[in-house]
Amino acid sequence: MRKRINRNVLLSIYKKLYKFYSSQKWWPADTRFEVIVGAILTQNTSWKNVEKAIKNLKKANVLSSPYRIGRLKKGELSRLIKPAGYYNVKAERLKNFLTFLTAEYSGSLNKLSHQKTEKLRQELLGVNGIGPETCDSILLYAFKRPVFVVDAYTKRIFERHKICNKDLDYHQIQKIFMDNLPRNYKLYNEYHALIVRLGKEVCRKLPNCKICPLGKRKVLANRIL
């Protein structure tokens, strides 16, 4: 039997984070398509490296529409996204998404955006290379659906703060957040972004973290994040 959590805990952590960091203005991208490309490129990769890859794509003028990337040869695409790492797999994954979009929606993100959330999720998960987190990032940040994104930071931070059990999988952790927070797109958008900000900034500064807004530095010092 799972431990029941206090409904207010998640919201109060959110408020602390927001007060401390303020809005993160996510997702950092100019277009919906750029969000999707970024979501695939950032898989297990620092955003700094993804930025370099995105810059290359923009410079080559292929990020303005799915059609343009779709026309690139895989080798050429790999070369452009090289700084983001795993460039061969990621080129394949981008291609897979574009093949799906072309085949099922005539290459139109607008058409895709009319689908209901559950259908959209199933379709995205059907693309080889799009797993739960990438899928939910796309749902949340590209299509503004109220879906909570769980990532490595979320797991680490909330496990160590005893809010999630260590053995919970992606969907179970997601459910804890979604069952205990209002289903609100803006809230989920900001919350996930704040968690990433906290993870990035605090993680490396252990064990002498002075800025953790969660106020549990003793636990933090034991390598919480």
Added chain:
DNA sequence: GACCAGGCACATC
């Protein structure tokens, strides 16, 4: 030079 970063698919047991 080791370790990490906004995962995922696939092989093997």
Added chain:
DNA sequence: GATGTGCATGGT
């Protein structure tokens, strides 16, 4: 079903 492994760059 659980666990292990390959994929790869660039910063600390």
